[in-house]
């Protein structure tokens with residue numbers, strides 16, 4: 001059940017309940033909201049009461065987030081019928097986790113129950129099973145805009161954008177921020193953290209506590225400073241302030257580097273209410289004395305941990321320190337992931353009574369729950385072959401973001417994928433903005449990016465995220481996969497990996513995702529889709545073409561030994577662009593390769609031992625040609641890929657080597673998790689490797705990884721000569 005437990009003093013004055021405002025007398029008394037109406041799960045739960053504070057000096061708002069999110073997703077599902085495809089699976093996938101984790105936070109007092117007591121029974125608040133009644137339900141929604149202290153102008157602006165109720169993180173923090181408290185907010189990706197601070201800030205400035213004391217008039221210094229790690233994100237958040245703030249007569253501006261100072265100086269001289277910026281530019285503007293931060297009413301850190309990663313710590317701390325009277329400024333921090341640095345700055349820059357709204361908390365699932373999380377084994381050299389098929393199978397006609405570790409890989413991959421463009425730090429700022437704008441407006445379908453696009457980017461139609469290799473840390477996985485499944489919509493995240501799986505299980509463990517393991521889509525399956533599409537296209541061709549082609553068709557039929565259906569199948573294949581269909585291996589996903597398993601009647605402890613067994617019955621060049629050798633988890637065998645044309649040679653050869661068996665595998669066995677290295681997917685020797693241990697990595701990067709002695713460059717067909725080496 002979505003419990004929203006609000007600790008002492010949190011005046012959670014939902015507008016309708018104002019008269020009956022619950023007064024909280026002491027710290028023990030906890031006011032809890034439960035937005036859930038699902039009696040079933042409530043009965044199932046034997047949970048403990050949520051504790052306020054949870055050991056921190058400040059008071060915490062804790063939410064049983066899975067339930068809250070569950071309802072929210074349900075609501076979205078009923079609203080977005082057209083996006084239903086994956087939703088059922090997603091809910092199914094996470095059902096277990098939900099019930100597991102939801103019991104941790106205890107049986108909440110139910111807001112509906114509270115309403116009942118007040119004679120305001122709204123039992124169907126969240127019942128979204130009947131689509132016909134949608135409008136009515138939205139009015140009744142527990143978090144309907146009317147229930148919050150939102151001015152009419154702001155409500156109208158929200159409705160103009162199709163927003164009729166607040167999302168849980170917004171509902172949970174709105175009153176607290178409006179009542180003047182500092183706030184640390186955490187919610188999974190795509191859950192609306194931006195509006196969680198935008199709305200109460202705007203209300204506070206125009207109708208709330210900050211109204212009386214904020215600067216006004218020509219030349220006014222800003223009342224709000226929002227810091228974000230990248231220019232793209234600053235622009236995105238600025239657009240929200242510009243739109244909603246504009247509706248209330250507030251002026252916003254966006255300040256970031258690599259742009260002339262003069263225009264920004266003039267904007268500041270004329271006076272603005274809200275500045276959205278990257279830390280570097282604010283620091284420069286402070287040094288030039290173009291900006292005055294002494295009158296701030298709000299300072300906001302969005303994606304705080306990324307600012308830490310990008311080395312902005314000192315800049316941010318310097319900027320935060322510029323406020324004259326810290327007791328008069330509210331500090332807000334929002335992120336999907338929380339670094340230790342937050343604790344550090346908490347003690348210095350937040351007031352002692354700051355609140356924490358944590359919709360993730362100790363929940364197992366830290367990544368987006370509206371995303372299908374899939375992993376797929378794939379070698380670097382098969383990337384260019386496999387990715388188009390993944391897009392075909394999983395993008396549901398929407399847009400795709402592909403993440404690579406290296407800028408060069410992003411450029412190269414984008415150059416060979418149809419309808420793709422690159423985005424990375426070496427691309428000029430102006431071009432980056434053009435690219436993002438074009439992607440946002442659907443001018444192209446596939447964005448191939450480095451981590452510059454991992455954070456915060458909110459593009460509605462992104463249905464699929466592909467990560468070419470596991471990211472360096474769990475946080476990156478959470479943020480990258482969170483570029484899809486926004487605002488409760490469904491999405492798919494596919495992570496390609498080397499089959500040693502060490503890092504996969506680490507990500508699974510640490511972000512609570514239960515990965516779906518799949519093999520690369522087989523070309524034959526893709527061809528079946530393409531054939532159906534070609535047949536559909538043919539049925540739409542005008543009969544007027546028949547006379548011109550009839551004679552050739554008759555001649556073909558007469559000359560061929562094939563039946564008319566077989567000939568038609570070939571014609572469809574040609575129309576769909578197929579002249580042959582290749583197989584794809586389970587282990588490295590390489591075309592025209594087959595995965596085989598070696599056993600020799602005794603344990604195989606090392607890759608070199610496996611190689612020595614093969615050498616007993618195969619010529620050296622064939623042993624050298626195998627790909628991706630990895631040991632099985634039971635310690636009794638090794639799997640590797642063999643070129644399809646060599647398969648017979650391998651299978652026949654084994655007969656001459658007593659006790660050795662080689663079998664084609666149809667399902668990849670569990671492989672040894674070796675080499676847990678310095679970072680996910682890399683470091684050290686062995687594992688999915690060649691017998692020389694550290695040599696011949698993709699792209700010659702550091703450490704281990706999915707390797708192949710031949711440096712595994714793209715070596716076939718269209719990809720010849722390219723190398724999307726993984727940066728390990």
Ligand SMILES: Nc1ncnc2c1ncn2[C@@H]1O[C@H](COP(=O)(O)OP(=O)(O)OP(=O)(O)O)[C@@H](O)[C@H]1O
Pocket residue numbers: 162163164165166167170187188189190191192193194195335336455456457458482483486487
């Ligand atoms: N109350 C709401 N109703 C409908 N849509 C909303 C609501 N609040 C936010 N959204 C939409 O949800 C999407 C995601 O919001 P936002 O970008 O703020 O998410 P986030 O939590 O900051 O994600 P991330 O952690 O990835 O940065 C946006 O498109 C936003 O417009």
